[in-house]
Amino acid sequence: MFAKQKFIAAALSGALLASGALLPSVASAQEDIKFYFPTSVQGRLALIMKEVVNEYNSSQDKVHVTAVYTGSYAETGIKASAAMEAGNPPAVAMVGANNVLDFVQKNQIEPIAGFLAEDGSTATQFLADFWPGVHANAMVNGDLYAVPFQNSTPILFYNKEAFAEAGLDPEVPPANWKELIEMGQKLVKKDGDQVVRYGLEFPQQVGYGNWILQGFVMANGGQYYNTEYPGEVYYDSPATRGALQFYDDLAHKYGIMPDTVTPSSQVATDFFSGRAAMMVSSTGGLGNVRDNAQFDYGVAFVPGNVRNAVPVGGASMVIFKGQSDAQRAAAWDFVSWITSAEQLGAWSRVSGYFAPRISSYDLPEMQAFLEEHPDAGVAVDQLKYTRPWYATFNYLAVAQPMGDALQMVVSGKATASDAARRAQEEADKILAPFNNSVGYPVE
Amino acid sequence: MSTNASRKRSLPAMLLFFIIIGSVTVIWSGPFLWMIIASFKPQTFGGLDMASLAPNFKPTLDNYRMALMSAEFGTLYINTIIVTFGTLSVQLVTVVLAAYAFARLEFRFKTLIFYMFLMQLMIVPPILIVPNLKTIVSIGLDDTLVAVMAPYFASAFGIFLMRQTFKSIPRDFEDAAVIDGCNWFQVLRYVLLPLAKPALVAFSIVSIVAHWNEFLWPLMVIDSPDKMTLTVGLASFTRAAEGAADWGLIAAGTMIVMFPLIVAFVLFQRQFVSSFMFSGIK
Numbered sequence: 001m002f003a004k005q006k007f008i009a010a011a012l013s014g015a016l017l018a019s020g021a022l023l024p025s026v027a028s029a030q031e032d033i034k035f036y037f038p039t040s041v042q043g044r045l046a047l048i049m050k051e052v053v054n055e056y057n058s059s060q061d062k063v064h065v066t067a068v069y070t071g072s073y074a075e076t077g078i079k080a081s082a083a084m085e086a087g088n089p090p091a092v093a094m095v096g097a098n099n100v101l102d103f104v105q106k107n108q109i110e111p112i113a114g115f116l117a118e119d120g121s122t123a124t125q126f127l128a129d130f131w132p133g134v135h136a137n138a139m140v141n142g143d144l145y146a147v148p149f150q151n152s153t154p155i156l157f158y159n160k161e162a163f164a165e166a167g168l169d170p171e172v173p174p175a176n177w178k179e180l181i182e183m184g185q186k187l188v189k190k191d192g193d194q195v196v197r198y199g200l201e202f203p204q205q206v207g208y209g210n211w212i213l214q215g216f217v218m219a220n221g222g223q224y225y226n227t228e229y230p231g232e233v234y235y236d237s238p239a240t241r242g243a244l245q246f247y248d249d250l251a252h253k254y255g256i257m258p259d260t261v262t263p264s265s266q267v268a269t270d271f272f273s274g275r276a277a278m279m280v281s282s283t284g285g286l287g288n289v290r291d292n293a294q295f296d297y298g299v300a301f302v303p304g305n306v307r308n309a310v311p312v313g314g315a316s317m318v319i320f321k322g323q324s325d326a327q328r329a330a331a332w333d334f335v336s337w338i339t340s341a342e343q344l345g346a347w348s349r350v351s352g353y354f355a356p357r358i359s360s361y362d363l364p365e366m367q368a369f370l371e372e373h374p375d376a377g378v379a380v381d382q383l384k385y386t387r388p389w390y391a392t393f394n395y396l397a398v399a400q401p402m403g404d405a406l407q408m409v410v411s412g413k414a415t416a417s418d419a420a421r422r423a424q425e426e427a428d429k430i431l432a433p434f435n436n437s438v439g440y441p442v443e
Numbered sequence: 444m445s446t447n448a449s450r451k452r453s454l455p456a457m458l459l460f461f462i463i464i465g466s467v468t469v470i471w472s473g474p475f476l477w478m479i480i481a482s483f484k485p486q487t488f489g490g491l492d493m494a495s496l497a498p499n500f501k502p503t504l505d506n507y508r509m510a511l512m513s514a515e516f517g518t519l520y521i522n523t524i525i526v527t528f529g530t531l532s533v534q535l536v537t538v539v540l541a542a543y544a545f546a547r548l549e550f551r552f553k554t555l556i557f558y559m560f561l562m563q564l565m566i567v568p569p570i571l572i573v574p575n576l577k578t579i580v581s582i583g584l585d586d587t588l589v590a591v592m593a594p595y596f597a598s599a600f601g602i603f604l605m606r607q608t609f610k611s612i613p614r615d616f617e618d619a620a621v622i623d624g625c626n627w628f629q630v631l632r633y634v635l636l637p638l639a640k641p642a643l644v645a646f647s648i649v650s651i652v653a654h655w656n657e658f659l660w661p662l663m664v665i666d667s668p669d670k671m672t673l674t675v676g677l678a679s680f681t682r683a684a685e686g687a688a689d690w691g692l693i694a695a696g697t698m699i700v701m702f703p704l705i706v707a708f709v710l711f712q713r714q715f716v717s718s719f720m721f722s723g724i725k
Contacts, residue, residue, distance in 0.1 A: 085573050
């Protein structure tokens, strides 16, 4: 008993000593700023991001950036927002491109125009060097609030060896939904009743699954959400019902994809192991596929129906309010550096995301890279079909009912029409407070 | 208890009993065994029987090497140990004193205050993130290990558990001690605590496991890499939504995080189990 007491006392004093030693660090002559970043491709990128920040820190001696890894996109958004409300915001954060609207509504981030004016530039001049597809998510009500950093779109990956085995031309991937169904059926391989290879898989968890679905809805001619007003989603519209029906048919009528919900980790694992002949996945995973596919693979546009259309995804840099003038300047210096054509190009090459700056692709390193990896070029070519990522009031909550709906359709628990109607009703309820406060209130 | 009962039963009944117990054991330990085996398998993305429980013929330490390379484990371990045991040591003091007050002392609004403590159990922790963070920042503790521990210095669960335990101890023991000249602290120290030891151990286990595994609050409050805990430092493995799941690496990372707890459990298994039986937590 005595020994235990002594142990507790020792542990207690040890804890206090250690915590005393680890109290807030002392400020130095340099301007210290914090930078929150998530990673959503692979853990490896978190390490590379730290190297990039170290490179910035050693390239000059006015600013010192501390890079803080903050989990997923959603966790980074929560942490940055909570830190802001607690009065201790990071100077810079990399946030999901469709999260920008949320920060603007909470009045937490600085418009970029102010920084540009100090440099003698304007938002229009600044954006001219960025792909048109990434503009909308960086702007709110016509003002620029974010600098795009890493961007992606859904893209079709296919296993050329599986195509050859199924008697299909490995150089001709499906171009539209009709071909997707025809080829998909041929690619399915069965051992008795057991499916050993599915024709197609794509991520279906809430969030990622919504993003992929948005692509199919837009390819079916729809809008998915009101791009000009954050209080409307088109969940129960003909184009959305059609896309959900397509999911239903792929899973149940044709048996091209599993009739259970497939999260992204399973989709990629199945593609690498040959259990899925095609997958629709983010271009952000290009680097990952390049490293891990043990077979000859091809990359193609996501097949369209009415038209070709894909949503843009990825993350942007935002600068938080509540900084001193010196910190503001330091934050902008860092953001300008890390979003330069050279840095964006380098990040694109290691990660697989496409670089949002057009001029990144004029650099010799980038041209050599594209020559060596034509798959990265397909992602760039598809940019002409990109549209903004859904961004609404309270977007995480609004995404939930549609995420549930698509999962119910895939697992055969609801028809496309029922699922769409229910998702619309729930989303409308979540959007009602916004509509009643901004628009003309409805009883 | 059931083994005593089965001893009197016939052979077929005993066989059935062992078959049931045996299959439950296999089902429950399955995922854990799979994790151990997967952590030694080379990366194959499900191609080469990743789901199989049979060990690979060429075990590899690559997964552990990768996992160890990705973070400074020494620092992460030390921080996690400081947080877990620092929290526990403060909790033991506050919980025992508060529980003693609620169990034995008479004061105004005692029941009301006790119920208010219990209400804390019904609040979902994520709701408290912003208010707690505001408090931490306003007292200048943000980005310190103390900030990770501070919200847990009092534990409603612990107070409830210890109060019930103290109440179940007959007053006669204390009265005898008081007659012998003990003051309230000596009564607590030499009479109540030794009798409540199993409950204290049970509470300590729950607390240690909870704080060892905690993720969201440390992620919110810690910015400096040298102050991160194991769960936060290792999160980059599992938060890779766009890549394929590297099960071997995830398994190895999880093993590294769990290892000290597993060793502790194996060493003190007998005491743990008897504590849980005694205190009624299962």
